Amino acid sequence: MKGAVTGNGRDELLGWLRGELAGILSVYKKSDEFDPAKERILSQLIIKAQKVSGGKRVMGEANSLLMGIDLGTSRTMVKTNRDVRVSVDSVIGYPKDIISAKVLGSHVAYGSEALEKRSYLDLFFPLEDGVLKEGSQRDIEAARDLLKHAVSLANPNDEAFKVGIIGVPAIASFSSKEALLAIAKDVLDVAMIVSEPFMVAYYVQKLTNSIIIDIGAGTADICGMKGTVPGLGDQVTILKGGDYIDKVLEKRISEAYPDVQMTLHLAKRIKEQHSFVGKPDKAVTVKLRVDGKPVSYDLTDIVGSACETIMPDIIEHLERIVIGFDPEEQETALQNIYLAGGGAKIRGLDKYISDRLSDYGDVKVQTVDDPDYAGCSGGLKLAMDLPHQYWDEVGDVVRR
Ligand SMILES: Nc1ncnc2c1ncn2[C@@H]1O[C@H](COP(=O)(O)OP(=O)(O)OP(=O)(O)O)[C@@H](O)[C@H]1O
């Protein structure tokens, strides 16, 4: 077609259009004529322009280091636009005294090193139930050190302008968001916090009529995507995730076999190796220690029932999220249920959920690819697609 814009030129034009649309949306949202239905159409246009243009970035600092960050209860993960990805256990250790500092050879240890050397370190797990522990200054400092460390690992070339999108549980309190923004400002030049399941939805590019279930260590988050940034009524945070299963599993094994030496850490390892819900596909046989000697136990029922303890809450809230869609859209939403987070690796979870929702008709539940990194991959994708000048439309933002 004569005069048609093709290839890179077209991509740039669409990228520009997307930027303009986001600008119009930003002004429009503050105007007296604001109408949520129109906002939705505009948001969809932006997403379409971004999709067609292949997500090319045309504005903002040309060489910024862009990051998607999942500051999780159990792991902190970062992915960058330089193809770097890092994962650090969300724990930090400080030497107990001057001798410990000498043995450690440093004033701080992170992640697995901190866990290994725990006997002479004070350990801090700065996140609880998916948010910063409130009240303790030491935990806030630990969280700042952890974020700084994860970002520095992801930024080996020590690039100057750092821009990041950080995921928080769907329903994070105002004060925990404020505390996180203050920390982020110390570490990044521009930072936005958005809800974790929204980042996952962005990763799978299912922003309309889909449901995301993100099962982490501290929380399970469920979010109904309706073509815009999800509102309060569209998402829910349940304070039961992998950590809860670990506690139940530890308790039930100890009760059933009092002679066995059990720890929470061991329960977590057993869960990560054998977790399942619904019908087991094979028996769970585990060697445990009694008076120091290995003994084999069949833990099939205990492991399955411990994993299922988080399911009633998830199903109940999932049903509420389904009902929150327009009736004509519920069928599509039920076909687009996505599982993410470490808990998505529980075997049989997809079938378990679709069986529980069978009264609603055809249900399709699938696990996103790379469920561990889906959140930070979505955050990175969003950072690459949408110039940070427009971030105030999407989440809470701080700029240095
Ligand atoms: N194969 C597995 N089966 C069951 N659970 C698993 C498996 N692998 C990892 N997990 C659990 O997933 C959880 C970690 O998931 P994830 O990294 O998504 O959590 P997080 O983001 O740190 O936590 P949150 O989102 O609550 O802040 C841990 O509880 C871990 O034990």
Ligand SMILES: [Mg+2]
């Ligand atoms: Mg998480």
